[in-house]
Amino acid sequence: MVKRVEHIGIAVRDLARAEAVYEALLGVGAYKRETVESEQVLTSFFQAGGTKIELLYPLSESSAIHRFLDKRGEGMHHIAFEVEDIREEMARLRRAGFRLLNEEPKRGADNKLICFVHPKSCHSVLIELCQSVDD
Numbered sequence: 001m002v003k004r005v006e007h008i009g010i011a012v013r014d015l016a017r018a019e020a021v022y023e024a025l026l027g028v029g030a031y032k033r034e035t036v037e038s039e040q041v042l043t044s045f046f047q048a049g050g051t052k053i054e055l056l057y058p059l060s061e062s063s064a065i066h067r068f069l070d071k072r073g074e075g076m077h078h079i080a081f082e083v084e085d086i087r088e089e090m091a092r093l094r095r096a097g098f099r100l101l102n103e104e105p106k107r108g109a110d111n112k113l114i115c116f117v118h119p120k121s122c123h124s125v126l127i128e129l130c131q132s133v134d135d
């Protein structure tokens with residue numbers, strides 16, 4: 001079951017400048033920065049009402065965010081839906097014919113297990129499923 005939009009991911013070329021803009025926009029500063037080593041990405045999180053904004057900055061040329069910025073420029077990168085049981089949702093979507101980008105859930109930022117759904121399956125929007133984990 002999908003619970004809510006957990007966050008919206010935005011790819012940026014200059015994290016400090018983007019943080020200043022989103023702080024001005026939302027009236028509140030980023031509550032944390034977190035590196036996701038496996039994705040070669042530095043993230044910065046803002047609370048925005050009942051959801052969050054996740055700024056995504058590439059740490060190397062091997063990062064998918066680097067390739068995204070090259071191809072599409074800055075902007076919205078993904079919408080993340082919080083789900084109760086990510087494995088169950090992945091199985092449900094597979095059965096429904098969606099193309100998943102991960103075989104197994106992987107570790108994302110902000111204490112989450114995540115999985116991406118291919119944009120081709122979702123009218124050109126990259127969808128992230130995420131499930132909160134405790135540690």
Ligand code: CO
Binds near residue numbers: 007009054078080128
């Ligand atoms: Co995300």
